[in-house]
Amino acid sequence: MGESGKNAGTPRLRGAPARIASGIALLSFALGVTACGSGERQDVTEPSGNFPVDITQASFPLHQRLAETSDLRLAIKNVGNETIPDLAVTVYTGEQKADAVSTGSGQGSFNIRVDDPNLANPNRPVWILENEYPKLITPGVTVKNLDKAPTAGSAAAQTDTFRFGAVEPGDAKDIDWRVTPVKAGTYTVHYEVAAGLEGKAKAVTKDGSPVKGEFVVTISDQPPQTCVNDAGQVSTNCGP
Numbered sequence: 001m002g003e004s005g006k007n008a009g010t011p012r013l014r015g016a017p018a019r020i021a022s023g024i025a026l027l028s029f030a031l032g033v034t035a036c037g038s039g040e041r042q043d044v045t046e047p048s049g050n051f052p053v054d055i056t057q058a059s060f061p062l063h064q065r066l067a068e069t070s071d072l073r074l075a076i077k078n079v080g081n082e083t084i085p086d087l088a089v090t091v092y093t094g095e096q097k098a099d100a101v102s103t104g105s106g107q108g109s110f111n112i113r114v115d116d117p118n119l120a121n122p123n124r125p126v127w128i129l130e131n132e133y134p135k136l137i138t139p140g141v142t143v144k145n146l147d148k149a150p151t152a153g154s155a156a157a158q159t160d161t162f163r164f165g166a167v168e169p170g171d172a173k174d175i176d177w178r179v180t181p182v183k184a185g186t187y188t189v190h191y192e193v194a195a196g197l198e199g200k201a202k203a204v205t206k207d208g209s210p211v212k213g214e215f216v217v218t219i220s221d222q223p224p225q226t227c228v229n230d231a232g233q234v235s236t237n238c239g240p
Contacts, residue, residue, distance in 0.1 A: 046085055046086070046196045046197070046198045046200045046201050047085060047196075047200065047201055048200040048201065049082075049200075049201060049202070050195075050202050050203075050204045050208065051078070051080050051082060051084045051195040051201060051202065051203050051204065052078075052079045052080040052203075052204055052205070052206055053076050053077060053078055053079060053080070053084070053193060053195075053203045053204070053205070053211055054076075054077045054079045054205075054206070055074065055075065055076060055077075055193075055211065055213065056075040056076075056077050056172065057073060057074065057075035057174070058073070058074055058075075058191075058213055058215075059071075059072075059073045060072040060073070060189065060215040060217060061217070062215065062216065062217050062218065063217075063218055063220070064181050064217060064218070064219045064220070065181070065219065065220050065221075065222070065223070066181055066182065066183075066184060066219060066220070066221050067180060067181070067182070068180070068181070069130065069178055069179065069180045070127075070178075070179060070180075070181070071143060071176050071177070071178050071179075072091070072176070072177040072178075072179060072189065072215070073137075073143075073174070073175065073176050073177075074089065074174075074175050074191060074193075075172055075173070075174040075175070076089070076167075076172060076173050076175070076193060076211075077170075077171070077172035078167045078168065078169050078170065078171055078172065079169075079170075079206070080169060081169055082169065083166050083167065083168050083169065084166060084167040084195045084201070084203070085166060085195060085196050085201050086163055086164075086165060086166060086195070086196050086197055086201070087163070087164040087165065087166070087167050087173055087193070087194075087195065087203075088156060088158075088161055088162065088163045088164070088193070088194040088195075088196065088197050089153075089161070089162050089164070089175065089191060089192070089193055089194075090109075090158070090160050090161040090162075090191065090192045090193075090194070091109040091110075091160055091162070091177065091189065091190070091191050092108075092109055092160045092189075092190050093109065093110050093111060093112050093126055093127075093187055093188070093189050093190070094111075094112040094113060094187065094188065095188075108123065108159055108160050109129065109160040109177075110125060110126055110127035110128070110129060110179055110189070111123040111124060111125050111126065112124055112126055112183075112187065124183065125182055125183065126181065126182065126183045126185070126187050126219070127179035127180060127181050127182065128179060128180045128182055129177060129178075129179050130178040130179065130180065132150070132151040133151065133153070133176065133177055133178045133179075134151070134152055134153035134162060134175050134176055134177045134178075135149045135150070135151060135152045135153075135175075135176050135178075136149070136152040136164075136173060136174060136175060136176070137174040137175075137176055138174070143176065146176055146178070152164060152175065153175065156197055158197060161194075161197070162175075163197060181219040183219065184219050184220060184221035185218075185219060186216065186217070186218045186219075187216075187217055187219070188214050188215070188216050188217075189214060189215045189217060190212065190213075190214045191212060191213055191214070192210070192211070192212040193211035193212065225238055226238070
């Protein structure tokens with residue numbers, strides 16, 4: 001109440017209290033710097049080395065039609081003697097991977113880049129990844145009842161990459177991406193397999209080569225031929 005307008009506000013500390021407050025502030029700053037610099041590297045637990053795998057199945061229909069769903073399927077087996085720490089599969093369409101930050105949806109895997117300055121977003125979908133895919137085909141699960149199975153692939157921070165966890169020696173992951181084409185044309189879909197997300201654990205073939213492949217797919221905008229069969233049902237199996 002007795003302070004003037006120029007001196008009103010938080011009282012200033014003097015003497016010993018000021019020195020104690022300064023010491024606390026310096027200690028807090030030092031601890032903050034230490035905490036910032038002592039964070040464990042994300043790749044510190046990933047082992048270095050080559051992990052042999054075998055692609056026992058790689059399929060994707062090479063001729064498709066707009067709006068008809070298709071299944072991209074990769075079966076990957078651990079043929080080495082050590083556990084794969086974290087099986088990861090990168091899928092991308094076209095000659096380059098998506099340049100956008102991963103959204104966690106995996107939709108970028110099936111986009112192409114259109115170099116048009118009039119487009120706010122140069123990435124355009126060729127296929128739409130169905131909700132909760134990819135999924136695993138396991139005992140009792142088939143392609144026909146796969147929609148009822150839980151999701152399996154966890155989108156990683158790396159764009160267009162899915163992680164499927166550890167794989168014991170001799171075990172395999174049979175993975176299915178169900179997609180619906182929305183853009184006609186001919187496109188190349190690439191896949192690359194890794195044994196970890198940080199680049200230290202590498203998936204290799206039996207001869208030590210990188211594990212990768214591609215599908216060249218043509219999507220037609222022509223509707224399928226239909227007819228009415230003897231049972232009065234509409235069918236695409238019309239015969240000659």
